[in-house]
Amino acid sequence: xxxxxxxxxxxFVQEKEAVTLDCTYDTSDQSYGLFWYKQPSSGEMIFLxxxxxxxxxxxxxxxxxxxxxxxxxxxxxxxSASQLGDSAMYFCAMREDWGAQKLVFGQGTRLTINx
Amino acid sequence: DSGVTQTxxxxxxxxxxxxxxRCSPRSGDLSVYWYQQSLDQGLQFLIQYYNGEERAxxxxxxxFSAQQFPDLHSELNLSSLELGDSALYFCxxxxxxxxxxxxxxxxxxxxxxxV
Numbered sequence: 001x002x003x004x005x006x007x008x009x010x011x012f013v014q015e016k017e018a019v020t021l022d023c024t025y026d027t028s029d030q031s032y033g034l035f036w037y038k039q040p041s042s043g044e045m046i047f048l049x050x051x052x053x054x055x056x057x058x059x060x061x062x063x064x065x066x067x068x069x070x071x072x073x074x075x076x077x078x079x080s081a082s083q084l085g086d087s088a089m090y091f092c093a094m095r096e097d098w099g100a101q102k103l104v105f106g107q108g109t110r111l112t113i114n115x
Numbered sequence: 116d117s118g119v120t121q122t123x124x125x126x127x128x129x130x131x132x133x134x135x136x137r138c139s140p141r142s143g144d145l146s147v148y149w150y151q152q153s154l155d156q157g158l159q160f161l162i163q164y165y166n167g168e169e170r171a172x173x174x175x176x177x178x179f180s181a182q183q184f185p186d187l188h189s190e191l192n193l194s195s196l197e198l199g200d201s202a203l204y205f206c207x208x209x210x211x212x213x214x215x216x217x218x219x220x221x222x223x224x225x226x227x228x229x230v
Contacts, residue, residue, distance in 0.1 A: 004157075043203060043223065043224050043226070044221065044223050044224070045158075045205065045207075045221040047219070091157055091158070093158075099171065100163045100170050100171030101146075101209070102148055102160045102163055102171055102173070103148070103158075103160070103207075103219065104160065105150075105157040105158040105159075106157055107156060107157045108156075108157050
């Protein structure tokens with residue numbers, strides 16, 4: 001069974017600093033996808049970034065990058081130059097690339113950016 | 116507007132009651148996923164429908180049921196409600212076999228409060 005672990009319940013970071021949110025995963029599949037979502041206080045789920053298990057390069061989307069270490073089964077999210085609007089819950093998720101292709105989510109990390 | 120419509124946005128009801136949550140997927144999407152998010156928790160997968168057929172089941176209680184209609188909208192029925200059923204219920208849709216990081220579209224959720 002797939003499992004996602006986010007070990008940081010909360011993080012506090014100064015504005016303009018970089019921040020790394022940790023995510024480890026467990027799966028016996030060879031083909032899978034890893035996602036990060038942002039959930040602001042308003043509640044909606046906002047897709048941030050994706051990494052496929054066969055992608056050799058780390059994914060980047062603007063200020064977001066995904067530090068993918070396949071052997072260690074980790075997929076950490078790095079946010080560069082943090083902004084006050086980055087304060088939110090962040091969820092790591094994994095998708096099996098077969099069957100139902102449902103997303104399995106971690107417990108989330110609450111990120112607070114201080115001015 | 117993400118393209119996935121969930122109604123109602125908020126629902127307050129008493130213990131023991133039954134409610135129906137509705138989801139209209141993005142135009143062209145055949146798959147609907149239901150997730151439950153309890154307070155400060157990650158999203159728990161409940162059930163998936165694909166083109167009217169149940170495709171996968173997660174940790175869905177026997178008091179809960181769902182269906183997908185010919186027009187592809189889906190309904191999640193929650194009965195004999197308990198205080199612990201209070202949560203944010205998300206619907207997500209996708210076109211079918213997913214590749215890459217795109218394809219899931221989340222609705223804005225229905226916040227259910229059981230009193």
